[in-house]
Amino acid sequence: MTLLAIDNLTKVFGGVRAVDGVSFSLEAGELLAMIGPNGAGKSTCFNMVNGQLAPDSGRIVLAGVDIGGLPPHDIWRRGVGRTFQVAATFSSMKAIENVQMALISRQSRIGRLWKPAARYAREEAQALLRRVGMAEQAERPCGVLAYGDVKRVELAIALAGAPKLLLMDEPTAGMAPGERNALMALTREIAHDSGVGVLFTEHSMDVVFGYADRIIVLARGRLIAQGDPRGVRNDPRVREVYFDARHRVIGASE
Amino acid sequence: MSFSGLTVQLLNGLADASALFLLAAGLSLIFGVTRIVNFAHGSLYMLGAYVAWSLTERLSSVAGFWISMLLAALAVGALGATIELVLLRRMYRAPDLSQLLATFALTLIARDAALYLWGPEDLLGPRAPGLSGSVVILGRLFPQYNLLLIAIGPVVLIALRTLLAQTRWGVLVRAATQDREMVGALGVNQSILFTTVFALGAFLAGLGGALQLPREPASAGIDIAAIGDAFVVVVVGGMGSMPGAFIAALLICEIKALCIALGDWTTPFGLTIAFPHFTLVAEFAVMAVVLVLRPWGLLGRQQETARASAASTAPFTPAGSLTKWGAAIALAAVALLPFLVGGDSYILVLSIDICVGILFAASLHFIMGPGGMHSFGHAAYFGLGAYASALALRRADIPMELALALSPLGGALGALAFGWFCVRLSGVYLSMLTLAFGQIVWSIVYQWDAITGGSNGLIGIWPSARLASKSAYFHLTLALSVAGALLLRRILFSPFGYALRATRDSPLRSGAIGIDVRRIQWAAFIIAGTVCGLAGGLFAFSKGSISPETISVGRSVDGLVMVLLGGVETLSGPIVGAASYIVLQDVISRHMQYWRAALGMFMLLLVMAFPGGIVGALRHRFTRT
Amino acid sequence: MKAKLFRLAVAAGLVAVACAAQAQTPIRIGEINSYKTQAAFLDPYRRGMELAVDEVNAAGGVAGRKIEIVTRDDSANPGDAVRMAEELVSAEKVDMIAGGFLSNVGLALADFAKQRKVVYLASEPLTDKIVWQDGNRYTFRLRPSTYMQSAMLAPDAIKLNKRRWAFVYPNYEYGQSAVATFKALLKAGQPDVEFVGDQATPLGRIDAGAVAQALGDARPDAIFNALFAADLSKFVREGSTRGLFNNASVVSLLTGEPEYLDPLRDEAPVGWLVTGYPWYAIDTPQHKAFLAAYQKKYSDYPRVGSVVGYSTIKAISAAVEKAGGADTEKLVAAFTGLEFGSPFGKVMFRPQDHQSTMGAYVGRTVVKDGKGIMVDFSYKDGAGFQPSDAEVKALRPAD
The missing domain is CATH 3.40.50.2300 (Response regulator)
Structure with a gap:
């Protein structure tokens, strides 16, 4: 079943076509990697899918509904979870409170004014933290956690919304290699077990080729290739973009 | 009005705009680089005028006059550098806005210093030699000095642009304006950059003050007007944008000139509009409109989000049972106060003021601390609450208890209307929009004689007979203040309160977990406005009268000072801050002639010793040991 | 007996001390x-x-x-x-x-x-x-009061016999009621009077150049001023530079008070009809x-x-x-x-x-020895510048 269908998506910033007529689709339970050099339009694409930016033209259809141009909180409610390139958590709250907030929001109880928030959905939050391996640090404020740990908390937050689609912008950046593989293995497990579609960008080619079911390649705002990892690896256009003198060699740098 | 008259009025506006630009340019520069909301900029301007006056008295030759102007500006520039080196340098790492508290303390000291050094009388300076007369323009006499001013604005603008565009220093200033942390990363000596920027900004303020001397006497009141105008211009133009500031100054001054030129105008329906009355609030009305339409000012760019501020904030911890019992016992002791000090004691009067102050500060803290929205116009809700009660009692003859119950409604309605606009902005722009709304409310109340009693206000707002005694009213105020403060505290621990903090910590993450950031912030405004309105109502009945002063900037600033003094990042900060500020002011003002300077000094000491506020410092000490 | 006497004496002493206190x-x-x-x-x-x-x-x-x-x-x-x-x-x-x-x-x-x-x-x-x-x-x-001081100026203002009057005053209750009183008394004493312009300026923040020009453009024969302090200094300087006072008489509240006249030094206005306090000549x-x-x-x-x-x-x-x-x-x-x-x-x-x-004293301003003073002044006893008792009674709530 097609979970997300992007059709002819375009965003222009001051005359520069950051995303230029991009179309692709994502199945439920699939891990789709979006790769491309810096400035290829990956983050812009993500920001349109999650509502941070409104597309100039094109459609973003999630489970049959066009969500293009809706605000982020609305898109989240339709089942899109997200992690950010620079992890975004609530630094003045404990790890568990971060997850509780997402759960409270899912229960539409954000507007409650009386019962202390700490008493809402504690077990479920603890379970999510356990799933990402952060149960021991549940009571520590996010502001003092190591960056890799913050990223794992962020994943727990994103999962707390019970998303149909998970957008992960460089999920493993700043992590040690061992941590990386553990996180991606977990992500794959989540996708395959619960049928969550995962769209992720990643600079580490090991991660991309090791975990993605399928890969799409962006360069200067356009989609230049897509297919399974083997096909993409051998695609001459991709090789050209990646080994072109004007671009740095991303896979090799990591 | 004739065409020639209008043309000359526009020339008047041009001269005023130049003067205003000089004042604002320095502030914009300082804010852009250091992110300091420099309240003392108006004081530097005032000192520029005073120093220039003293110098022109001694150097009365033609050259002496112009040398005096320059020397005055240099002196103020040097003072600015000193302030940066001695005071502000120690505070860049301190939490948000504690520099604001420090510069506010400086304004108090500067004012009393001016009074001490130059005496209370207005000091009218000499006319500019060689430019003392007038020229004929379109059949009207036009002051020669204004022609000079018209030229100076653009000259300074071009000089600043050149400095910023073509020197290494300028490149660093621009880099710092766009991204403060980048400069640190570039390995630039940040402290030299900050000191020089502060000195240049102060120099421009001093020059602005000195050059006003031929048009305006030096007096101890010009600082307040100057700082308000300067902020408006900087924000309307867009923070850090010199051409923006120039255009903003032009816009504001021309609109004022136009209002004055139009005079009273009778519509075809017989209604007379007195345009000159709009000059009272023209700049704030312009600011409100500009910010609603362009959230970053005319030529401003979106600010980077403050990265450092939230990181230092610790999670809230619910009070342990020991704290709860301690607070309950303390409260019971306070409730027994009338029996200890006597029912007619002044201590009760002061305690009522403290209770009102606590409620006011707690409501401001609610949106300022956990909400991260620094309201500079919080007095609006206080005043609306006070006036709602007063009008209900005096104009509608509603019983006092019911009238008091209407005060939260007054505050809430104000916050409902203004909050909707304010939450669309962030950072200093949001602060300035709150200030603009505060000033607009103030000006309406100040002008609307028939309803609000105008500048005189309303009198005869006393509690009903059963609440008339001091101890009864004290108990009422205590009960409502404690209830209000506890309610706000309860809300901060509720899902809503967490969501509010979430919007402050990371709007990005908030949106991505389904929190409608603006809606939460708007609701927070309304809650704060409601509680603040109650504080206003309690205030009105404790004084028996109210005047537009309840809505003034001064009261908003008092609120800020209370919150910052106590510590913006702690829940009990506003309580401690309000109580200590009110007691401090009361005691000092009763026992000292130069009490404002003394209060300023004291605040400086506090802010240096406890950068995170009193409660913040105490907590820090206890958690460390 | 001795003890009793002693006690009595002490008591008397205490009473005396208490009385003295x-x-x-x-x-x-x-x-x-x-x-x-x-x-x-x-x-x-x-x-x-x-x-x-x-x-x-x-x-x-x-x-x-x-x-x-x-x-x-x-x-x-x-x-x-x-x-x-x-x-x-x-x-x-x-x-x-x-x-x-x-x-x-x-x-x-x-x-x-x-x-x-x-x-x-x-x-x-x-x-x-x-x-x-x-x-x-x-x-x-x-x-x-504002009323009394305005009323003290009105008779002499009417004697000026000027038709076109313009007004400048700080935009709050004092300025507003001064102008209202003065207008009413002027109109009563000189029914053909015409009011050609009102400039209400923000207190302490007058835009003096624009205000002076706007007043001039209204071509008044006379101007009533209620500005004081820094506003007054700015207005006087701009007004005289722009020739505003060449063709118009000025009647001005409080301007003769040393507090407001002295800061103007040799630029004090000349020939204004003012209320004030000529301490040097009483x-x-x-x-x-x-x-x-x-x-x-x-x-x-x-x-x-x-x-x-x-x-x-x-x-x-x-x-x-x-x-x-x-x-x-x-x-x-x-x-x-x-x-x-x-x-x-x-x-x-x-x-x-x-x-x-x-x-208060009402007189005319001149500049002498480099400073403004009042001349031709007379003392106006406040008793003579009041509305009728009936009017007062109607205004004032009963005790």
């Missing part, structure tokens, strides 16, 4: 003013008060008791003023309160006086309301005595503030003397219709509205 308890006057924000007026005011206190006490006090003032700064804020009043009454145990510069502070204190049943002598606030619409039995006012014996005493004590000349401060204490002393003490009800009775001597001569507190009949 009673006789020596000073009359305490709580005085509240905006000393910091209105220093130009209130520094001389404080000096005037202190001079009067010295004089009264040197003469043995009043009703056998010394007088004592306790001053407080209200930071130009009615709320603070009321708090200070509470403090003075309950902690300092003052017998009555006085002071107030700003009208809103004055009104707040007046209402406080009414609520707490304390006598309040409003020395300075000018608003008409404090004795009329918002008047009460505990409040008395010393200075000539040759009544009362004023000469006051002037000599003031100059001796301070080596400075008095301002209007000095006269008001001095007269405040003199009025209170006279009232206490008449009441034979400081009992509130007796003080109210004493103040009502009280006559006392001020540097301006005999002054009486009108029974019908508690306004004193203290007047």
